[in-house]
Amino acid sequence: MAAKKSKKQSAPKATSNSSPQTTRLWLMYPPKLITTPVIWEVGHKFNVMTNVRQASVTDEIGVVCLELDGQRPEIKAAIKWLEKLGVKVEPVEINVIES
């Protein structure tokens, strides 16, 4: 927590785009990724704190509910990276857009 605070102060400008935030997500993995330490990688590649709240893994699909703490651009980059890998990234509400 202290480390995060000092990060914020050293940031060049504090626009609304670079304030720390907590984002709650559901990740859904295809079978081929289930054995990969995806979350560990996210925590190392990006300046975000990961917090797994719940997880269930079957042969068919892995579902993880994850909290990401960090600057907004870092979180966005982490999400982009996960999507590139083939992970489906949904907000905690899952489908917000309804018909």
Place this chain on the structure above:
Amino acid sequence: MEKTEGFMKALKCRECGREYPLNATHVCEFDFGPLEVAYDYEKARQSLTRENIASRPQTMWRYRELLPIADKQPSVGFDVGFTPLLKADRLAKRLGIRELWIKNDAVNYPTLSFKDRVVSVALSRAKELGFTTVACASTGNLANSVAANAAAAGLKAYVFIPADLEEGKIVNSLVYGAQVIGIRGHYDEVNRLCAEIAGKFGWGFVNVNMRPYYAEGSKSMGFEIIEQLGWRLPQHTVVPMASGSLLTKIHKSYQEFIKLGLVAESKYKVHGAQATGCSPISIAHKGGMDFFKPVKPNTIAKSLAIGTPADGFYALKVMKETGAAADDVTDDEIRDGMKLLAECEGIFTETAGGVTVGVAKKLIASGRIPANDSVVLCITGNGLKTLDAVAGHVGKTREIRPSLREFEALIEAESKVNC
């Protein structure tokens, strides 16, 4: 607290059962489970009797003890619901079943879909909680309903849509003066941004922070079915699924009426219907799985095109518990279903209704709904909203010159064909 919150007790996590105050909040802090409204059933039992219900106006609010508002009356959408339940003998004959009923929310008030039920609850509760601006992210029925009901209630409304949505779909929202915001980007990005916006602004976002209240509105469809059947449970109910919420709430409504002694307990099944082009829940159920895999939608049934259904897990549970089936139908079968309902019963439903009829047909043909049983089909939206889906598939106009002779010739040719 009891007095000011009506018949509601708390918001309760569907996963761990932790309770939360009755605010605009929707997710459990511990496991991210969805929150649901819990009621004081003992208190509700005292006034929610068949006699009292019968004495009240014919709207969904005649069951207000089991709807999540604190005040005695809703402030939004007082006239919503109590749509016709009609015995559809001609359709029953065509599908080969003894008894078939149509619950017709294609004529729900004011925006011609079942969404008016959920929206009137969400907006009434939003007003109670002090919101003056409401919002939703929607590509169709929900947007229309929020825009219309907010206008009538004097609330400001924001509607978020993917920027590539066809113009025709938003006229129905713009006309009410709603602020419609198109978001450019990949569907998933738009979806995540909408969730962020919902969290950031102090608005009543009907299907996000108001969702526990919002979703409860669907129960009124089930309450009405029971009352209109003469206070009995249907053996089979066929329900279209997008997020899967409506199906779970129909089940909850049946359970609540049993619990309150308003209907005798009997075996019932709540079957789920999807379009083959977007059938994550139906695929999972048919495969005996209790979790769905996300899909990319490709179907004419746009109102059911949710590839990652938020309540899919709970819908699967209900179908398993009630021993129900799920199935899905192709675009052609959807159109056929729409035509069948229109030709047999004079009801023009949107593609979601075509899905329901098409799946019912399959379930009856395969014996999963036995021919000797009775079934209710939930028709949830109006065909005028999806004209494009059937245009070019419903026969053609035949033209003649202003000549009686030509018309007589046409009729004569027709009578030859008919014998």
